[in-house]
Amino acid sequence: MIILVFLVVSMLFFSPAAEALNIQSGEAAPDFTLSSTEGNAVSLSEYRDEVVALIYWRTGQKRSLLAVKDSNDVLKEFKKKNIKILSIIAGSDNKDDAEKIFSENGIEYPLLVDYDRVFYSTYGIRVYPTTIIIDKEGKVSYSIPSHPLTYKKMLKGYMRKVLGEIDEAGLKEALSTKTEKKDKDEMEALRRYNLALKFTQSGMHDLAIDTVLKAIDAKPEMTKPYILLGFLYLETKESDQALDAFNKALELDPDSKNAKTGLGGALVLKGKADSAIEILDDAATANPYPQMAYYELGRAYELKGDKDKSIEMFKKAIEKIIKKNILPSAISKCQ
Secondary structure (H helix, E strand, C coil): CCCHHHHHHHHHHHHCCCCCCCCCCEEEEECCEEECCCCCCHHHHHHHCCCCECCCCCCCCCHHHHHHHHHHHHHCCCCCCEEEEEEEECCCHHHHHHHHHHHHHHHCCCCEHHHHHCHHHHHHHCCEEEEEEECCCCCCEEECCCCCCCCCHHHHHHHHHHCCCCHHHHHHHHHCCHHHHHHHHHHHHHHHHHHHHHHCCCCCHHHHHHHHHHHHCCCCCCCCHHHHHHHHHHCCCHHHHHHHHHHHHHHHHCCCHHHHHHHHHHHHHHCCHHHHHHHHHHHCCCCCCCCCHHHHHHHHHHHHHHHHHHHHHHHHHHHHHHHHHCCCCCCCCCC
C-alpha cells in the first residue's frame, strides 16, 4: 500500500506531461475571456504571436505571493522580448486583497478574475499557484506547479527556450545546479534588501543604507536595491548620491517607473524643476500606481512657482491614494 501511494504521488507531481494541469504539453491552449480588476475584457487570443505566462494564484498563500513577485521580476528582465504575463484569481477570492498585493509590490501585469471558475475547470488547475507557459503558436509548452525554490530559474529557462534563445541542452544547463552560486547570491541580496527595508520603515536610515549597499555588493545587477538606496538618500537629502542610485537603476531597467519617480524627486531636491517635470511626466504615464510621481510633480511645480499646477498635481496624488486605498510607496518588500 505504501508503495502504491508513493507511485500515485509520483505520477501526480513528477510527470512532465501533467504536472499542474490537465492539458498536455504541445496541445493548443484553450482560449478564454476574463475581466480584469479594472473592468476590461481580456482574451488569450489577443496575445497570439507572443509568449504568454498565465499564473493562477490565490491571496493569503505565501507561495502564491512569491510566484507573483518572482514572475514580475522575470517580466522586467524579458520586457523587450515579446513576453506577457497574465495573473488570474478565482471569483471567490478577495479582489481587494489581490489589488493591494499588486499595488504594494509594484506588479506590472494585468490581474484577471475567473468569476465562474471556467478557466480553473477548462485547464484543470490542480494546485495553487500554477504557472503555464504558452508559445507564440498558442500551444502549452510548460507548466510549473506550486512555487519550488527554483521557480525563478525554471520560469527564466522555459521563457528562453520558448523564445528560441536556447535549445534543450541549453535548457538543461539553465536548470542545472551549476547556477546554484548565482541563486545564493540573489538570495543573499534579497535577504539584505528586506533587512534594509525593515530598517527604513523603523527610521534607521544609516543602518538601512549600509545594509542595502551590502545587497548591491551581493547582486550588482538587481534593480530594487538601487531604488531603495536612492529613496534613502532622498530622505537624508543627499541629492547627488540619490541621482547616482536612480541612474544605475535605470541602466538596469530603463522602463522602471519607480526609478524615474525617484530620479525626478532627486532633481527637485537639486532645484532642477524643468528636468524633474519632464521625467516625472514620463513616470506618471501608463503607471498603474502613479501617486508618488504626481506628488513629486506637485513639488516640482511648487519649486517653479506655478501654484495652480502644483495644487493640481497634489490633488491627483490624493485622488489616486483614496481610489486605491493604499499608501504612496514606490518601494516594495520581496521575499
